[in-house]
Amino acid sequence: MSEIFNWNARIYYEDTDAGGIVFYANYLKFFERARTEWLRAAGVSQQQMSQEHQLMFVVKSTAVEYHSPARLDDELRLTVVVEKLGRASVQFIQEAWCGERLLTTGKIKVGCVGVESLRPAPIPGVILASISV
Amino acid sequence: MSEIFNWNARIYYEDTDAGGIVFYANYLKFFERARTEWLRAAGVSQQQMSQEHQLMFVVKSTAVEYHSPARLDDELRLTVVVEKLGRASVQFIQEAWCGERLLTTGKIKVGCVGVESLRPAPIPGVILASISV
Amino acid sequence: MSEIFNWNARIYYEDTDAGGIVFYANYLKFFERARTEWLRAAGVSQQQMSQEHQLMFVVKSTAVEYHSPARLDDELRLTVVVEKLGRASVQFIQEAWCGERLLTTGKIKVGCVGVESLRPAPIPGVILASISV
Amino acid sequence: MSEIFNWNARIYYEDTDAGGIVFYANYLKFFERARTEWLRAAGVSQQQMSQEHQLMFVVKSTAVEYHSPARLDDELRLTVVVEKLGRASVQFIQEAWCGERLLTTGKIKVGCVGVESLRPAPIPGVILASISV
Numbered sequence: 364m365s366e367i368f369n370w371n372a373r374i375y376y377e378d379t380d381a382g383g384i385v386f387y388a389n390y391l392k393f394f395e396r397a398r399t400e401w402l403r404a405a406g407v408s409q410q411q412m413s414q415e416h417q418l419m420f421v422v423k424s425t426a427v428e429y430h431s432p433a434r435l436d437d438e439l440r441l442t443v444v445v446e447k448l449g450r451a452s453v454q455f456i457q458e459a460w461c462g463e464r465l466l467t468t469g470k471i472k473v474g475c476v477g478v479e480s481l482r483p484a485p486i487p488g489v490i491l492a493s494i495s496v
Numbered sequence: 497m498s499e500i501f502n503w504n505a506r507i508y509y510e511d512t513d514a515g516g517i518v519f520y521a522n523y524l525k526f527f528e529r530a531r532t533e534w535l536r537a538a539g540v541s542q543q544q545m546s547q548e549h550q551l552m553f554v555v556k557s558t559a560v561e562y563h564s565p566a567r568l569d570d571e572l573r574l575t576v577v578v579e580k581l582g583r584a585s586v587q588f589i590q591e592a593w594c595g596e597r598l599l600t601t602g603k604i605k606v607g608c609v610g611v612e613s614l615r616p617a618p619i620p621g622v623i624l625a626s627i628s629v
Numbered sequence: 630m631s632e633i634f635n636w637n638a639r640i641y642y643e644d645t646d647a648g649g650i651v652f653y654a655n656y657l658k659f660f661e662r663a664r665t666e667w668l669r670a671a672g673v674s675q676q677q678m679s680q681e682h683q684l685m686f687v688v689k690s691t692a693v694e695y696h697s698p699a700r701l702d703d704e705l706r707l708t709v710v711v712e713k714l715g716r717a718s719v720q721f722i723q724e725a726w727c728g729e730r731l732l733t734t735g736k737i738k739v740g741c742v743g744v745e746s747l748r749p750a751p752i753p754g755v756i757l758a759s760i761s762v
Numbered sequence: 763m764s765e766i767f768n769w770n771a772r773i774y775y776e777d778t779d780a781g782g783i784v785f786y787a788n789y790l791k792f793f794e795r796a797r798t799e800w801l802r803a804a805g806v807s808q809q810q811m812s813q814e815h816q817l818m819f820v821v822k823s824t825a826v827e828y829h830s831p832a833r834l835d836d837e838l839r840l841t842v843v844v845e846k847l848g849r850a851s852v853q854f855i856q857e858a859w860c861g862e863r864l865l866t867t868g869k870i871k872v873g874c875v876g877v878e879s880l881r882p883a884p885i886p887g888v889i890l891a892s893i894s895v
Binding site: 376380381383434 | 650
């Protein structure tokens with residue numbers, strides 16, 4: 364089990380809906396921002412990955428539970444934990460917190476694929492080394 | 497097990513991302529459009545539900561598997577099946593198809609809550625009657 | 630001045646914000662859906678344009694005035710009028726209506742560019758012929 | 763003419779489209795993030811404004827010119843300048859930069875309205891004082 368990576372996201376009007384709360388689909392965006400910054404912190408850029416290796420990560424499955432809502436102006440803390448690191452896929456456990464309140468938990472599986480073919484491909488060794496702790 | 501409700505959605509630039517395919521989080525939007533039209537077809541409007549009953553449906557959990565990507569200009573067929581109808585919640589099985597190709601499957605659970613309190617509340621009888629087949 | 634093309638769009642939760650109304654940036658999406666369907670009605674597909682001609686339309690400028698808000702469940706009627714058809718650009722006047730109520734007016738300029746270079750390029754004759762009335 | 767306020771935004775997949783660049787409508791979101799943070803830096807929270815004064819800012823008009831595209835992983839610098847401060851409205855000039863490259867310029871007019879009525883209302887004195895320089 365890897366350590367926890369944290370990333371913050373502020374809630375703007377764009378993130379909310381007429382229910383007065385954050386639109387649930389947007390937690391997938393927040394989780395991705397956190398995963399992207401986790402990758403970047405490990406020295407991996409997705410632009411580079413696509414240009415140098417002709418590879419990209421695509422999301423294979425998402426399972427999200429919504430416990431408590433967030434509202435305009437809230438500042439969310441998003442967590443990233445690698446649950447399982449495969450040869451061609453990574454499985455994450457992620458949470459969204461507002462202060463001491465747990466808002467959302469997610470289990471996100473991403474796969475490494477060819478940019479053109481969209482076929483599964485092994486994660487390049489140099490990237491695997493960067494994201495293994 | 498209820499019958500299958502179908503709703504179509506066209507893919508525009510707004511739905512895609514730099515991977516050249518539909519951004520995965522957007523399937524939650526497409527699934528919701530289909531559920532909303534399924535509700536409307538049953539004679540239930542969410543504006544009415546909020547104004548007359550001070551109630552709304554909120555999403556409690558989503559589990560989505562991404563099998564195959566959609567692209568610009570594709571026309572998707574979205575399905576809605578009620579898997580389980582509770583007193584204060586509904587569980588749906590949904591799929592996204594492009595022609596004969598299954599793109600995405602989802603299991604979406606929504607709960608009925610008070611507009612102000614966001615606390616679980618029984619689905620009004622008149623609405624329950626409309627959506628039970 | 631060309632004739633008016635109409636396209637409808639339903640308002641879902643995804644389109645609204647915590648102000649209880651449609652998020653203003655989303656009118657740009659609705660306008661684009663209408664322009665895309667106007668193109669399609671003229672026999673032009675953007676996927677084709679990108680694959681056969683290595684060209685795409687990009688938005689160069691948008692000017693939108695917001696007169697009256699739309700809400701959940703509203704059905705909008707979007708209009709498309711070609712104001713000016715250039716060699717490498719098209720200028721549109723667009724409106725969003727809800728029943729007899731004018732919601733939004735927009736002036737949108739799009740340019741034809743190379744898919745890779747993003748440099749301005751003449752609109753192919755076959756497409757120009759299709760969209761000239 | 764007020765001084766320039768700056769706010770940064772990173773580009774994620776959610777912001778891009780199948781053209782490989784940032785979807786133009788999203789600059790309206792980035793501009794709003796910057797205006798919101800400019801307000802917050804002046805000590806004004808929109809949640810407070812809505813709860814204490816039953817008022818909110820709504821966008822009345824937007825005029826945006828797109829000069830140069832942004833891509834995945836780019837970090838944008840967004841600027842906020844108050845062009846004109848009225849009794850019930852504020853007019854902003856905003857720009858988006860990527861390094862030394864000017865991407866987008868916008869002229870955004872927002873109006874102060876009642877949360878329920880959506881009718882124009884004077885900006886409260888305490889808020890006007892905070893945002894006047």
